[in-house]
Amino acid sequence: MSTPSTHILAPLLRKLQLWAELSAIDQAALMALPFLQRDIAAGHYIVREGDEPQRSCLLLSGLAYRQKVTGTGARQILSIHMEGDLVDLQNSLLGRADHNVQMLVSGEIALIPVESIRKIAFDHPAVGMALWYETLVDGSIFREWITNVGRRDARTRIAHLLCEFAMRLEVAGLGAAAGYVLPMTQEQLADATGLTPVHVNRMLSALTKDGLISRSHRNIVIGDWQKLIKVGDFDPNYLHLGQIPRTAA
Amino acid sequence: MSTPSTHILAPLLRKLQLWAELSAIDQAALMALPFLQRDIAAGHYIVREGDEPQRSCLLLSGLAYRQKVTGTGARQILSIHMEGDLVDLQNSLLGRADHNVQMLVSGEIALIPVESIRKIAFDHPAVGMALWYETLVDGSIFREWITNVGRRDARTRIAHLLCEFAMRLEVAGLGAAAGYVLPMTQEQLADATGLTPVHVNRMLSALTKDGLISRSHRNIVIGDWQKLIKVGDFDPNYLHLGQIPRTAA
DNA sequence: CGCTCGTTTGATATATTTCAAGAATTGTGG
DNA sequence: CCACAATTCTTGAAATATATCAAACGAGCG
Numbered sequence: 077m078s079t080p081s082t083h084i085l086a087p088l089l090r091k092l093q094l095w096a097e098l099s100a101i102d103q104a105a106l107m108a109l110p111f112l113q114r115d116i117a118a119g120h121y122i123v124r125e126g127d128e129p130q131r132s133c134l135l136l137s138g139l140a141y142r143q144k145v146t147g148t149g150a151r152q153i154l155s156i157h158m159e160g161d162l163v164d165l166q167n168s169l170l171g172r173a174d175h176n177v178q179m180l181v182s183g184e185i186a187l188i189p190v191e192s193i194r195k196i197a198f199d200h201p202a203v204g205m206a207l208w209y210e211t212l213v214d215g216s217i218f219r220e221w222i223t224n225v226g227r228r229d230a231r232t233r234i235a236h237l238l239c240e241f242a243m244r245l246e247v248a249g250l251g252a253a254a255g256y257v258l259p260m261t262q263e264q265l266a267d268a269t270g271l272t273p274v275h276v277n278r279m280l281s282a283l284t285k286d287g288l289i290s291r292s293h294r295n296i297v298i299g300d301w302q303k304l305i306k307v308g309d310f311d312p313n314y315l316h317l318g319q320i321p322r323t324a325a
Numbered sequence: 326m327s328t329p330s331t332h333i334l335a336p337l338l339r340k341l342q343l344w345a346e347l348s349a350i351d352q353a354a355l356m357a358l359p360f361l362q363r364d365i366a367a368g369h370y371i372v373r374e375g376d377e378p379q380r381s382c383l384l385l386s387g388l389a390y391r392q393k394v395t396g397t398g399a400r401q402i403l404s405i406h407m408e409g410d411l412v413d414l415q416n417s418l419l420g421r422a423d424h425n426v427q428m429l430v431s432g433e434i435a436l437i438p439v440e441s442i443r444k445i446a447f448d449h450p451a452v453g454m455a456l457w458y459e460t461l462v463d464g465s466i467f468r469e470w471i472t473n474v475g476r477r478d479a480r481t482r483i484a485h486l487l488c489e490f491a492m493r494l495e496v497a498g499l500g501a502a503a504g505y506v507l508p509m510t511q512e513q514l515a516d517a518t519g520l521t522p523v524h525v526n527r528m529l530s531a532l533t534k535d536g537l538i539s540r541s542h543r544n545i546v547i548g549d550w551q552k553l554i555k556v557g558d559f560d561p562n563y564l565h566l567g568q569i570p571r572t573a574a
Numbered sequence: 575c576g577c578t579c580g581t582t583t584g585a586t587a588t589a590t591t592t593c594a595a596g597a598a599t600t601g602t603g604g
Numbered sequence: 605c606c607a608c609a610a611t612t613c614t615t616g617a618a619a620t621a622t623a624t625c626a627a628a629c630g631a632g633c634g
Contacts, residue, residue, distance in 0.1 A: 126562075144468065147558040150476040154468050166461055174465045174563045194454070201447040208457055211464060212415055216423045218467035219393065219403050225475040226519030227399040230590070261612065270475030272591055277614060293599080294612095309396040313375075314423045479622070510580065521623055526582060542631085543580095 083107050085186060088134050091160035095209035102200045109196065111186040122177040122185065123164050129173060131187040133164040138183015139259060144175045153268035155217060156180065156241065158248050165211055181259045213316050220314045225270040228309060233269040234279045235308030238289065242298055243312055255297030332356050334435060337383050340409035344458035351449045358445065360435040371426040371434065372413050378422060380436040382413040387432015388508060393424045402517035404466060405490065407497050414460055430508045462565050469563040474519040477558060482518040483528045484557030487538065491547055492561055504546030
């Protein structure tokens with residue numbers, strides 16, 4: 077087996093170490109998890125509502141999102157995921173998927189048998205606690221999204237989403253503070269914020285005009301991080317990153 | 326110690342047994358958890374955002390809700406809780422509260438040291454898994470609320486909330502299928518659905534006029550459960566109640 | 575019995591949606 | 605690498621769901 081830093085499952089280790097100190101034994105156990113590796117194209121489904129997944133999905137590269145469709149066909153994006161996220165721990169542990177998980181940008185995933193995850197969680201309490209944290213932090217982000225969609229106006233919602241994305245990308249070791257690629261269409265942005273694509277477009281234009289962001293193609297560059305935080309009513313506490321150092325200006 | 330069914334912590338046992346089979350040993354360990362009992366009045370806070378709670382709060386009676394306030398002072402209710410719910414597992418396990426927990430209706434709570442919870446979770450894997458499930462199902466409900474607030478119109482949102490409340494009350498062994506007391510003001514209903522109190526009032530009137538519900542004082546009686554489910558776009562799968570028998574007509 | 579809080583109703587304002595059409599960008603096959 | 609097709613973005617005008625403002629009414633409570 078290769079060393080942890082070059083091991084295929086290294087992104088998982090990196091992520092879980094945000095939540096707990098892991099001993100060498102814990103780390104070795106994690107790297108010894110069985111898995112299947114897959115390439116998945118943008119737009120493809122990883123899990124569909126109603127499935128009974130036997131494996132949990134770890135994102136190795138690319139981006140994914142969770143999503144639900146209402147009876148009238150409207151789509152709501154529930155969260156966005158990146159390298160190292162266990163994108164389907166919830167569905168696989170609960171046994172029956174209550175939402176869809178879909179690739180946003182093509183990438184690789186590792187499929188880990190849910191039984192192996194249950195086992196490692198209880199054989200290695202520090203790992204178990206880290207996994208539990210992972211789902212708890214997901215829950216905290218869901219709470220913030222309820223608030224975002226329920227009680228903030230359109231402009232604020234979008235600014236908030238941009239802030240969350242920027243900060244999470246940076247913590248994950250992707251994207252810089254100054255600017256980052258936002259590979260979402262405005263329609264997807266709309267589905268994440270409970271708005272209309274047209275209105276998302278207008279709000280992005282407004283944020284651009286006010287100098288908070290600048291855009292070219294589908295790249296978004298944050299022009300004024302402090303102002304964007306303010307406009308977006310963004311307080312990163314809900315990400316539970318603790319004392320993780322931040323370089324963002 | 327008294328027998329499980331009359332033990333003060335019995336509501337916890339009842340709730341966790343929804344999620345997992347617990348052996349006699351597991352059950353005894355649960356009932357042996359140390360706790361402090363408290364009476365709390367309506368409106369009082371159990372936890373405030375930013376607190377670092379050392380104890381988890383179990384609802385023994387009454388009702389509670391989680392809540393967040395935006396920078397502009399708007400309030401968003403995140404979930405509603407009843408007897409047997411571990412209303413603050415998330416905050417206490419994460420270490421720092423990212424939202425407020427407040428009593429909706431006066432009741433009793435049991436405060437359990439979070440260290441005892443961590444210990445029982447890993448000493449008794451079945452209990453640990455049930456506790457994890459508890460937080461995972463909370464997460465599933467959050468996801469549904471994001472969808473509710475983000476993509477459903479006002480009438481549908483309210484009908485959906487009424488359905489969820491009815492079903493959860495029934496599963497918890499409170500309230501009947503036919504009708505139940507909804508002890509929320511219209512302002513609280515508004516904060517739960519991302520609407521205005523005035524508009525909530527109009528939608529409740531509309532639902533009443535259409536014969537889906539009837540109201541007297543703050544009692545809501547569900548007149549036509551099947552229709553309300555339809556209008557509310559309500560599919561109970563997200564509650565993950567599995568094969569729990571339903572008596573609601 | 576009077577006060578306070580919650581509900582109800584009406585009139586008006588506004589944020590966001592809807593509809594529509596053209597421009598720009600991205601993707602694709604030759 | 606180009607041309608064509610298909611998305612995606614952008615902009616404008618009109619429609620509408622929901623918010624805001626305001627006032628009266630009702631119910632529970634000390």
